[in-house]
Amino acid sequence: MTEPANDRPVSVALGLGGLLRIGGRAVAVADVLTLLNAIQATGSVQGVATELELSYRAAWDRLRNLEAALGHQLVQKTRGHGSALTPFGLSLRQVLGDATAGLAAALAREGRAVEASLTALFTETPRRLALAASHDLLLMEVVEALGEGEVAVVGSKEAVQRLLDGRADVAGFHLGAEPLSASGPPFAELADNPGLRVLPLFEREQGLMLAAGNPLGIRAFPDLAGRRARYVNRQKGSGTRLWFDRLLAEHAIPAAEVQGYGVEEFTHQAVAAVIATGTADAGLGARSAAERFGLHFLSIGWETYYLAASATLPTEALDRLVSAVAARAERSPGYKAPPRS
Missing domain, CATH: 1.10.10.10 (Winged helix-like DNA-binding domain superfamily/Winged helix DNA-binding domain)
Structure with a gap:
C-alpha cells in the first residue's frame, strides 16, 4: 500500500x-x-x-x-x-x-524555495512561510489572521541575513529613509539581485514617542539631549536603531549625551509600554504604537517597510500577505500603501 x-x-x-x-x-x-x-x-x-x-x-x-x-x-x-x-x-x-x-547560503535559500514548491505539489497543501521580520503591529496581526506563516521577530539586519543564509523564507525589514543600495551589508545585497524578489509592503510613519502630554516640552529631535530626556532605545541591528543613529549623526549629537542610549527593547510596543509606565520619557517608534498606549507623538518621517524572498519561492501565499497588509494599511493611522511602480 x-x-x-x-x-x-x-x-x-x-x-x-x-x-x-x-x-x-x-x-x-x-x-x-x-x-x-x-x-x-x-x-x-x-x-x-x-x-x-x-x-x-x-x-x-x-x-x-x-x-x-x-x-x-x-x-x-x-x-x-x-x-x-x-x-x-x-x-x-x-x-x-x-x-x-x-x-552555501544561496543553495540553502534556493533549497527552501524548492522545498516549498514540492510540499505544495506532494501534499496539495502550501507549506507555512517562515518569516524573519522586524517588529510591526499591523504585519503581525495580518500574519496571525491569515494563518499561513510563522514569524520570528528579529532586527532588520538579522531578518535579511536569515533570508540570505537560507534560514527563513521571507524577510521583513525597514531602513528609515535610506535606499537599499546605500544601506551597506546585508541590505545592499538585495538591490538589483535577480535571484531575490523585494516588495515594498507599506509606508509607516515613525517619530519620537513621548510621555502623554509631552511634559518635557520636546519639540524637535535635538531636545532629547538638551532636555535630558530618559530615552529607551531599540536593539542593535533593528531598522529603527539604525535610523536613530543616523539622526544622531545628522544632528552631531554624541550617543553619550542621550540619557538611556544603552537601554534596549525589542519591539515598538515594548518601547511604548516603557514610556507609558513612566520609566522613560522618549523612544523612536511607529505612530501606531504611540497611539495604542496614549502617548504624545512627534513625527520624524515616513519609511518603507519591505518584504524580500527568493524569486523562486511560490508566490501565492506571499501575494495574499502583501494584498492583505496593503488593504489594512490604507485604513490604519500611521500607515499607507506604498506607491506602485
Missing part, C-alpha cells in the same frame, strides 16, 4: 554540482571534493573506504582514476602516518571548498 504523500514531510538539500573538465576528461566536482575531504579527515585510504562505504581496493581505484583524469598526484603515503594530500591536492581542495562555502 502506498503511503499518503501528505504524511511524508518534504525536505530538500542542494549541493555543489557541475563537471571539472581537463582536456577530454570530465569528473564530477562533488566527487572530487568528497574524496579530498575524506583523505584530509581520515589520513588514510582505509578511512576513505570506510567513510564512503567502499572496499579498500575500490577506494584506491577511485583515487587513481581521479589522478589520471586530473593529470596530477593527489595523495601520497607518509611512512608511519598513513596517507596525506599532496600540495596539489591541498590546493585543489581549498579552491573547491571555497566555492562550496561561497555558494
Whole structure:
C-alpha cells in the first residue's frame, strides 16, 4: 500500500554540482571534493573506504582514476602516518571548498524555495512561510489572521541575513529613509539581485514617542539631549536603531549625551509600554504604537517597510500577505500603501 504523500514531510538539500573538465576528461566536482575531504579527515585510504562505504581496493581505484583524469598526484603515503594530500591536492581542495562555502547560503535559500514548491505539489497543501521580520503591529496581526506563516521577530539586519543564509523564507525589514543600495551589508545585497524578489509592503510613519502630554516640552529631535530626556532605545541591528543613529549623526549629537542610549527593547510596543509606565520619557517608534498606549507623538518621517524572498519561492501565499497588509494599511493611522511602480 502506498503511503499518503501528505504524511511524508518534504525536505530538500542542494549541493555543489557541475563537471571539472581537463582536456577530454570530465569528473564530477562533488566527487572530487568528497574524496579530498575524506583523505584530509581520515589520513588514510582505509578511512576513505570506510567513510564512503567502499572496499579498500575500490577506494584506491577511485583515487587513481581521479589522478589520471586530473593529470596530477593527489595523495601520497607518509611512512608511519598513513596517507596525506599532496600540495596539489591541498590546493585543489581549498579552491573547491571555497566555492562550496561561497555558494552555501544561496543553495540553502534556493533549497527552501524548492522545498516549498514540492510540499505544495506532494501534499496539495502550501507549506507555512517562515518569516524573519522586524517588529510591526499591523504585519503581525495580518500574519496571525491569515494563518499561513510563522514569524520570528528579529532586527532588520538579522531578518535579511536569515533570508540570505537560507534560514527563513521571507524577510521583513525597514531602513528609515535610506535606499537599499546605500544601506551597506546585508541590505545592499538585495538591490538589483535577480535571484531575490523585494516588495515594498507599506509606508509607516515613525517619530519620537513621548510621555502623554509631552511634559518635557520636546519639540524637535535635538531636545532629547538638551532636555535630558530618559530615552529607551531599540536593539542593535533593528531598522529603527539604525535610523536613530543616523539622526544622531545628522544632528552631531554624541550617543553619550542621550540619557538611556544603552537601554534596549525589542519591539515598538515594548518601547511604548516603557514610556507609558513612566520609566522613560522618549523612544523612536511607529505612530501606531504611540497611539495604542496614549502617548504624545512627534513625527520624524515616513519609511518603507519591505518584504524580500527568493524569486523562486511560490508566490501565492506571499501575494495574499502583501494584498492583505496593503488593504489594512490604507485604513490604519500611521500607515499607507506604498506607491506602485
